Amino acid sequence: MSWARYKVAITKYKDEEQTSSCLHGQNNMWTPAVDFSTFIADDESIVNEDLVAWVTTGFLHIPHAEDIPNTVTVGNGGGVILRPHNYFDNDPSVESPDAVYIHPDSTEECENNKMACLARDTCGHDLPPFTYNGFDGVMSRTTPACNSSHLHNALKRKHDNSSLVFADLTAGEYQQVRDYMWNQPDLHISHDAFAKPTENFIFMIDLRLPKKDDVLRFLDKGAVIPERSATVVVFHGSRAEIKEYSVGPLPNPKYHKDITQWKYGKDLPINDRTVTIGEYGLLFQFLHTEIFKKLSKILKESFGVQKDRSLNPFEGMPRGIQAGDRQTWVSYFRDMSGMYIHPVGFEVLVNHRSTNASQWRVEKLLYNGQYFESAEELIEKYNGGRINKIVYRKIANYASLKPKVKPTGFGPQQLYLQGKRFSVQNNQVLYLDWSFAFGLSSSTGMRVFDIRFKGERIAYELSVQEAMSVYGSITPGVMLTKFLDSSIGIGRFAHELTRGVDCPYTAVFLDTVRYIDINESKTFRNSICIFEHDTGRPLRRHFSDFFSNSYGGVANSVLVFRTITAIGNYDYIWDFIFYQSGSVEAKVHATGYISSSYKISGSLKYGHQVAENTIGNIHTHFINFKVDLDILGVENVFQTKDMKFVEEELPWLPGKKAFVPHLVEEQLETEEDAALRYGKKIPRYLHIASNQTNRWGHQRSYRLQVVSFTGDHLPDAAPEEKSMSWARYKVAITKYKDEEQTSSCLHGQNNMWTPAVDFSTFIADDESIVNEDLVAWVTTGFLHIPHAEDIPNTVTVGNGGGVILRPHNYFDNDPSVESPDAVYIHPDSTEECENNKMACLARDTCGHDLPPFTYNGFDGVMVFQ
Known part of the structure; x- marks a missing residue:
């Protein structure tokens, strides 16, 4: 088993090195017919040769009660994925017939989105009869009749309202919290969605989770439900700080408490804040004035920028190299879908540390790998022919996710043949x-x-x-x-x-x-x-080939x-x-x-x-x-378990020893x-x-x-x-x-x-x-x-x-012994739906009515104006 020393071993291909182990190894492990380590011992060159990778995977198994009646597959496995890496020029799945593309301006288009037509173009599913030939001959009969009213109820408990203690805020609660904060005269909070950095702005409202002890008393001991409240994050531009407030009770808030010190043990300076949409708007205006207007000739010749074609920004973070900095490198990309893989070679460092946008400035520029202190320096050296210029040319959009081939029909779909079990x-x-x-x-x-x-x-x-x-x-x-x-x-x-x-x-x-x-x-x-x-x-299964013949298994259905x-x-x-x-x-x-x-x-x-x-x-x-x-x-408590090999004397063979795995617990x-x-x-x-x-x-x-x-x-x-x-x-x-x-x-x-x-x-x-x-x-x-x-x-x-x-x-023992998805087959059994519901699948299920395809994903995208 010397192959197990290695996660991966690479050898030169040889016809005589076909397998890492062999049929005869089990009963002579001491001088085995195949010792994999000899494949490596000759240490031959593997440069420009026919290569073989020998890959070892696996897991440590410390058996426990849940291995009874047999071991589940969850977490018990391993493997290797062979993935193309610069083998192709791009991802070959661009030609998949399963691609879907949706654009805000598109109407229902089955050509680019076959899911839009799934309900229209498919019909009820005719299932083949259940067959199982493991014992040469268990088979169900096909029964065309479909009892569509036979919907099982697999739920083990009923809904209650206990979960509401963790529920996200509702639209109404968000509005109540916002209005309460807006109405506090000491906070002076702006109502503008595009508030300036100098103003006070509610950046985020979120549920404030109650204390765990209070929740457990409510859930387990019938105590009153904990008070519901929100966390409100306010960027106080007017006084250069960030505050977090607890606002409650909900509904109808009556208080706001500053919890910043309790939560973080420190004050939060204003430049720790996330860049808001309002600040982005000012930043884009600043760049338009200081960069796009000044460099219009260069940007047109190098990147094709004109009235109907611009560049898209993408920023690096963090914004600086020390606390208090707010200097952002903005990289530019072609204005195309999938812009992130269309860099143009132009970057700008903006200092926007001040909350007053009039004090912002350009610190540096990068053009085709060359640094410049200002737009003026770039213009001077560009016009003087003292830099390596980029010359614009049109390219195809290799980043587009539009399907490259027409659909060839639907792939497998998941259906609830007898209704949902959740x-x-x-x-x-x-x-x-x-x-x-x-x-x-x-x-x-x-x-x-x-x-x-x-x-x-x-x-x-x-x-x-x-x-x-x-x-x-x-x-x-x-x-x-x-x-x-x-x-x-x-x-x-x-x-x-x-x-x-x-x-x-x-x-x-x-x-x-x-x-x-x-x-x-x-x-x-x-x-x-x-x-x-x-x-x-399967979640677990076993086919008993020795002695008592049977098959037992559980389908691995998960939520x-x-x-x-x-x-x-x-x-x-x-x-x-x-x-x-x-x-x-x-x-x-x-x-x-x-x-x-x-x-x-x-x-x-x-x-x-x-x-x-x-x-x-x-x-x-x-x-x-x-x-x-x-x-x-x-x-x-927290415990660890592992293994170690210990050399032990064999009690039935005095003087003989073997390495035996031991359980190590701590x-x-x-x-x-x-x-x-x-x-x-x-x-x-x-x-x-x-x-x-x-x-x-x-x-x-x-x-x-x-x-x-x-x-x-x-x-x-x-x-x-x-x-x-x-x-x-x-x-x-x-x-x-x-x-x-x-x-x-x-x-x-x-x-x-x-x-x-x-x-x-x-x-x-x-x-x-x-x-x-x-x-x-x-x-x-x-x-x-x-x-x-x-x-x-x-x-x-x-x-x-x-x-x-x-x-x-x-x-x-393993709790899945009570799973409704268990199947048991015995050579002497006749068709029994009680122990093998798959035998009756074709009889007891029917065609599926599909809901229409809808998509509203563009309703919440970011807008900078």
Whole structure:
């Protein structure tokens, strides 16, 4: 088994090295017929040779009660993805017949959006009879009759109003809070959606979560529901500070309390603020006057700028190199769809530190890799022929997402043949044994609360905290870029989901309401979807070939709770997935456009060329989740489990020894002990455990199984690292505190040097985590080295990560033994729908009526005027 030493081993192809193991190895492991290490020992050259990759994957299995009756597939697997990397000139899926393209000006066009015609062009589905030949002969009869009224009810509990304690603010509540704040004479808040930086402006209103103790008393002990209130973020331009207020009670607010010091322990200077639409408007006006008017000749000759054709800006962040700075490098791109991969080689550094726009100035310009102190210097050297000029020429839009081929018919669609097995009421979801409440924060995005399985709370909160990217480039617009997406709003950019592409056509779609960077709330239609999904892989199964013959299996149907946020160039697909085995998975996939820069000398140290004069810049993606598990209450401990090989004497063969795997268990005592850093060896099993035991005497627990492919984190010594210190840790366990609600915050992007929230301080006090209310902060992500196949945009395949929350001795056996999706077949059985409902699928289901295709996703896009 020497092949298992290597994650990947590359060898020169040889006909005599066909397999890494062989038929005869099991019973002579000491002098095996095939020893893979000999393939490598000759150390031959692998340059310009026929190469073979030998890839090893797998997982450590420490069996637990939930492996009874047999092991589930959730979290138990591995593999390898073979992905083209600069093999093609662009992504070959541009020719997929499944592409969908929607434009604000388009009418219903089946040519570019076949989903618009799905309901029209399809009909009821004729199912073939169930057949199973594993025992040579079990088969159902085909029964044409369709009983459409036979809709099962799989819900295990009824809806109640308890979830409303976590419900997002309604449109009416947003208006009440806004009007109350507008009417406070001491605040002098502008009513203008495009307020100037010198004015006072409500940037965001969001639900203020009640204290956890109060919520638990309400949920578990029948206490009165906690008072409902909002958090209001005000940019006080008139006095150069940011304030956060608690406003309540709702409805009909009567107070506003300054909570800035309580929340952050410091005052927040005005330049920590997110750039508002109002400030963007002034910035664009400034650039038009100082750049586009002055450089009109150069911009026309170099980039084709004229009356009906301009350039689009994209900015780097943070805005400077030290606290108090507000200097932004603005990079310019062609005014085309998918502008992010059409850089033109022109960048401008604007100093807009003052809230008074008349004091803004241009600090530097970059043109074709050459720096200039002013527009006047660029004009002088351009006209004098002393610079390398860019000459404009038209190009095809290789970034367009319009389908390149006509549809060839519909791919597989997901149907609910006997009705949905989940229900949504208010902000509460019920699904088989599951229930949870949900919300969508404008700043941090998707979150669920009070997650219960079989009536027992598994987690108090599971939520997205931050999405962060660190870029490399030779050009300044990208060189210092470190995006913290919560600072502009992760949930803010959850637009309408497209039926049949973003979510299955038959999913349930929900609206959300938000108030951020506007002067009234906005409803975003169909911005969350919920659906039950057959993964196409059994949850568990076994075919008994030895001794007693039988087949038993459970279909792996899961509930998916999803939103997608399009934050600038990147789109993040956020999924919370609920399995019938009691597991919950938080997963993210990235797609959208890469960030690019114009190719100049030295660019290839920072990425690959992906189009003409276009560099796809290397970058990392780090995602942070908050996982507040409450295992049978709030008095929990943190445990790790792993393995080690121990050489032991064989008791039946004195003097003979063998290496035997041993279980290694440890309980960690303090927050610093439980801050598990990337780059260090981390135990493979991480558990939040109760002191209560299951039937077999083991502590009942849930395991945190992190799936991550992160690149290197920014060194701790980097000045900006404090704002993203959570990314040091694969998992960090802290004692719950109401004032430690989030690992990052709205104000971190523009002051990364002395940030409002530095997650490392959560750990620095090193409190005990024994028999405490514990929170796990989980970081996942991946390294992205862009390549040709990222054109036109990045596919989700292999670009993601997440965490699986798995029961580990929490139950006495696998809870999916009670799944309604179980199938059992025995050689002696006749057709029995009772144990094998698939045998009667064709008889008991009928055609499906599809809803019409609608799309309102352009209702909430940003407008700068």
